[in-house]
Amino acid sequence: MTYRITVIICLLFAGLFLGCQDHQVNPDGTPKVSVALPSLPVKVTNTVGEWLVYDLHLHTPPGSTLQKIDVMRGNEVLSTFTDFSIRKDSFYLAHIWLPYPRSGWDVDVLTNRFQVSQSGRTSVSTFQVKIDRQYPDQRRVGFPVPSGTWFTEDAPDPSSLHTRALFLFPQPVFDPAQNGYVIGNNPQRYAIDFTKVVDGLPYKNKGDKNEDWYNYNLPVMAAEGGTVVFTADGFANNGTPGKIDYPIDFTNITGNVVYIEHSDGTLAMYAHMIPNSIRVKVGQKVTAGQELGRLGNSGNSIAPHLHFHVVANPDRKKLVNYSDGLFLEGLPYSFPAFRKLGTAPDNFLTKQPVSLFTPTTSELFTNVIPQKSAVIEF
Ligand SMILES: [Zn+2]
Structure with missing residues (x-):
């Protein structure tokens, strides 16, 4: 019933009502995570090692909590992230830094698996990030x-104040191409x-x-x-x-x-x-x-x-x-x-x-x- 009313409201106010653009519920009723990448993954080489780096702008349904992100190569969990620099109004900003394989990637996508809890229930959803086998050198x-x-x-670094300091937009901007909200820009990530x-x-x-x-x-x-x-x-x-x-x-x-x-x-x-x-x-x-x-x-x-x-x-x-x-x-x-x-x-x-x-x-x-x-x- 609630869903039907929402659809009617959305039809009436199509394109005007931000919340209607993303229903945030999977067909099985579990909370859906909307995801946007502010920029494409890059390779970063620093004095510690080589990394594949990208940020995720995430939104979960009101009342739900994002608990963790597993980044997976096939079924193998490469890294788990729980420290998000923004946790506000169901929006999250995650900084993904993955050790870059010595011989490059042997897969075309990495799966980001989100664990979300709502009303004592835990659910899982995924988002795939395309990766290149080879990234260009840093300028x-x-x-x-x-x-x-x-x-x-x-x-x-994922813990650096610069890397974590987003310049927020006055309102999150829904990007229909990504089907997710971009919440700001970070010029000072590096x-x-x-x-x-x-x-x-x-x-x-x-x-x-x-x-x-x-x-x-x-x-x-x-x-x-x-x-x-x-x-x-x-x-x-x-x-x-x-x-x-x-x-x-x-x-x-x-x-x-x-x-x-x-x-x-x-x-x-x-x-x-x-x-x-x-x-x-x-x-x-x-x-x-x-x-x-x-x-x-x-x-x-x-x-x-x-x-x-x-x-x-x-x-x-x-x-x-x-x-x-x-x-x-x-x-x-x-x-x-x-x-x-x-x-x-x-x-x-x-x-x-x-x-x-x-x-x-x-x-x-x-x-x-x-x-x-x-x-x-x-
Ligand atoms: Zn500075």
């Missing part, structure tokens, strides 16, 4: 900061916050002045050549590391920022620079290594650092408003060569007193991206 870029020893905070380390420490003195930080006012350099397509300047530095001086929203989150469009249409973003330090203008061509501005502490930044990431822009969307670049999807990249010296102590930038970083290794890596919390030298 190769140069370092966006001068040579030295650097802490790569929140480099890509972002890195760069902080310089000297003699095992990120700053001298107490670190309560921007000038105490070893990276403050260093040049920020183009990681790849291209055309400057957006800049914003004039946002104040946060004056005291550890504190943000003004409310953060979509009009100031990246602080003083430069976007560069590469020849293939992808964009690189360089954020949090010192006010009035940006040296390039929209329309200007820049070469790899060219100075864009000075590393600062503006916008959503609790200490001087460079936030760097690369996004896809398949529709060549023009960046007009400050927030336009936030609604694009992140792409992985790699650096030609660096040494990993170890990983930094927990809360390396915020803990008082600061813990000294001591190198534990000096392993050379080429054409990979550093792992979360690595300390690297180049």
